[in-house]
Amino acid sequence: TALLKDKNIVVMGVANNRSIAWGITRSLYNAGANLIFTYRQERSKQKLEKLLEKNGIEAKLIVSCDVENDESIKQAFQEVGDQADIIHGLVHSVAFANTDELKGDYADTSREGYLTAQNISAYSLAAVTREARKFMTEGGGIVTQTYLGAERVVPNYNVMGVAKAALEASVRYLAEDVGKDGIRVNAVSAGPIRTLSAKGVSGFNDKMSVVEEKAPLRRQVDQDQVGDATLFLLSDLARGVTGEVLHVDSGFHIVA
């Protein structure tokens, strides 16, 4: 079934073929969505274009957007609005922290590193919601990507865990803001997946193997599982769901 047939969905955060946003892209494409992409680095745009070509996926539009910059966000969504008219969905799959703060003590986080992580990983959801909602005139869904480190102390995740906590709280406040317009805001909390960003977290391999050992499903999480859960949250099947954090982690978060 084409759950998102003729729906215009903006996907932010494809850096390469391992990106969670790329798994999401595949799920949304198979569900019939018209895909619009934003990228930060020129390198990511080139990788994205190659990936799309290789997989026979046609993008409706590809625009530059640096979420650290309000003007860049405004311009990006204005261009999307001009070209697509209506936005039905938005996937926020971006985060950043300096790798030297993803190890050691959280107490040693610098003020600047703290603000950078919050800026790119949490505030950006509010900023893009503000711009996207102007064009979400038929309602729709917004989905962001979070991690268990928001709820519990995960060694080395540190400043990013605190940023994800802010992101999850933002999901709830934003859900209240835009609910009146028929827009839902949710998060997927994925188990550890090997990506470019994940490389920056010290001891990441251990986090992956512990999921295989201890999670109820006894297996790793992959990009396609996150993609399908994101598809669900964007689709009408989830029309009664907002302000929610959906764990796609083989059930790891329920185990002591």
Ligand code: 0WD
């Ligand atoms: O285990 C994992 N990999 C998990 C990741 C588990 C649970 C959650 N997540 C989250 C991440 O925290 C992030 O929010 O999923 C999201 C996507 O992460 P990913 O797929 O692991 O990471 P990656 O493939 O490295 O993509 C991150 C992208 C960047 O790529 P480029 O190279 O273009 O910077 O984040 C984006 C960017 O696309 N990004 C930005 N985008 C716009 N403006 C910015 C920025 N300032 N900074 C980073």
